[in-house]
Amino acid sequence: MIKNKEVGVIGLGKFGLSLATALTDLGIKVVGVDINPEYIRRAQDILAQTFEADATDEKALAQIGFKDLERVIVSTGDSMEASILVVLNLQSIGVKNIWVKAVSEAHERVLYKLGVPFVVFPEAFVAFQLAHRLAAPGLHEYFGLGKDVATREIVVDQWAGKTLRELNLTNSYQVQVIAFRQSGESEFHFVPQADRQLVDGDVLVLLGKTEDVIKVKTY
Incomplete structure (x- = not known):
């Protein structure tokens, strides 16, 4: 878990604010950005810092200090173009750990091509999880077996x-790598080979007890 680190959330609509609030409840300092003054007023009493700014403006992001944040989540509504521009701006100022909410499968593919390490497609993810739980009762419970197990x-x-x-x-x-995704790809591969050399930007999925998974250091 991130501790004593600030996380940026760009876009404080329903998803962005819900995520930012959940992070705040976990003790994580969140810096929120949105161009909509109403969204800023709604968030300013919840988040550590809020800025009314246009995230498609690279200079605005640089002035706010986003390059110094542990990670940044982009949730810019339904505009694929705005989302991509924000990502490019973040990359330009040196932000490496970028998470993005995708609005379509095409958007998701473009984001992975841009080198974004984590893309979330909330509607598709929820639908997928629900369908599998309905088709195979117990599947979700299997992956969630025990309160202290995490990926x-x-x-x-x-x-x-x-x-x-x-x-x-x-x-x-005491953790196991159960899957990996190669840099620039959107699909995960399972049962990774022990002797395959890892590449910068690859994503590994670890499984183990929560306390063990959190302890893994990548440096």
Whole structure:
């Protein structure tokens, strides 16, 4: 879990504000940005900091200090163009850890091509989860077995060039890598090979007890 770090949320509509509020409830400082003054008024008593600004303006993001944030979540309504422009601006000022809410499958594919490590498509995700729970009762409960079991996605940075065998995460942290997604791709692969060299931007999915998964350091 992120501790003593600030997270940026760009777009304080229903999804953005709900996410920002949940992060705040977990003790994480959130810096919220939106061009809509009404959204800013609604969020200013909840979040650590709020700014009424146009995130499609690179200079505005730089002035707010977004390059120093641990990670930034982009949730800019239904505008695919605005979302992509915001991502490009964030990348231009040096933000690496960017999470983006996609509004369509085409948007999702473009974001992965741009090198965005985490893309969430809320409507599709909820529909997928519900369909599988209805078709195969117990599937969700299996993955949620035990209150202290969790999965975590990690973006490869300092681990680039190493293999899973060299990292030895099972013995070092008591966690297992159950899937991975290659940089620039949208599909996950399962049962990763122990001797495959990791590439900068790859995403690994870890499974283990919550306390162990949180302890994994990527540096």
